Amino acid sequence: MSDTMDLAILGGKPVRDRPFLVEPMIDEEEERLVVQAIHDRNFSRYIGSTTPDIHRVLRLPSADAAAISDYWHFLGGPNVRLFAAEFAKMFDVPFAVPINSATTGLSVALAACGINPGDEVIVPAISYTATGTAPLMYHAIPVFIDVDPLTFCIDAGKIEAAITPRTRAVMIVHLTGNVADMDAIMAIARKHKLAVVEDAAQAIGATWRRRKVGTLGDAGVFSFQQSKNIMTGEGGMIVTSDAEIARRCRLIINHGEVVFDDDSEPADMVNMVGFNFRLPELCAALGRAQLRKLDKVNTWRTRNADVLRQELAGIAGIRLPPSQRNGNGPAHDVPHLLVALYERQAMGISRDLFVAALREEGIPVGTGYVRPMYANPMFLKKVAFGRDGSPWREAGRISSVEYRHGQCPEAETLLRESFLWFYHIAYSSTEEDMRDIGRAVRKVVAGRALLAENAEHLTDKLGSHSAGRIGVAPAQLRGTVR
């Protein structure tokens, strides 16, 4: 029986019967640093603002903060401060502020940049939900605009049209490891005096004109959640070159209000309501060891992405957006996952059926996020805080910002019918794993006429492929079979 007739979704033998193993790259270095921290009883060495020179300390570059010998410190214990210093050095910025997630980091960065309730923040339509909700935490209003269909990052050409007198900031997401057009974005932001916060959660190590993304705007945020290129379980980092933004971030994550006294200037106290967003010492110990592996992990993902590209190249119906690693352009991506674009017309079957057939072959493929962020019912219905619909209706102000299906056509097409997300390039998948994916894709493509004939009977196989953070069935990605 030919491969075509042997499609697993029609009862044939799957190309692959073992899960892909996606796991952090861990060795004795993580163990050594974590065990050392346990040995030192070093879990959180944060101490409140007892330091008399707290206002000087808050502006210290991360390298200087790490050199302080005190075990207990407002800026964290030894691993937290060392992690910050090592990260700042690698990313060539004076300030790195460890935090407990990128989700909190994005809100903190916006707050540190001075957003106010009712301010508008421009955000690309596609990202992990945390980017879209970050402005809400300080009662600011996200304004979603469309993405570039080949990089999936914010379409810089659409930013100016979205600017109003209330716009205060732009958030950039370097999605899937691609790099947004930072020259255009920074020029617009400077012209209109807007803060730029980069969400680099998926692009650690990617560069624009040889500078690492996350360091080009006013503040940049990284995620160390376990699915990311390097991880601390949960965790993140804010980077900035601006001492005032660093100072404000350090305050916001550490119950900022405690350092203010009766003489404090009200303007300085804005957004300082007490939070604890600190990264624990054990996570920082893990992070220090992980940081030393960043190049290795990124090289691993890049090699797999390149092999998978070769596997998928030239298959009718599968389009590969140009890699930002080719040519002499300003952007240099570091793939977090490999994105291919499905072409329904050429393929003749729906993307959902194609994905279901691949899944039955043992290849779970994501289709991106469930919806563009503005299609979250919370936005469509404008319900966030309180019964009155804050921040869209607050203190007598009614926001004219709108959210409706269809508002960002490129984003909607990508999510509805084009995205194929191959998460499998992560450590510890191998080149042979990539070849399995290629084999399975070619097999399903070759059998598409048969699939089209049987489409009606296969609807029960479609299921949901877009659930969750990575959009794949976890059992097929996270198994333990090597």
Ligand SMILES: Cc1ncc(COP(=O)(O)O)c(C=O)c1O
């Ligand atoms: C683009 C993007 N932004 C923000 C986040 C949130 O990161 P965290 O899980 O560290 O809060 C993620 C995580 O998936 C992400 O992919």
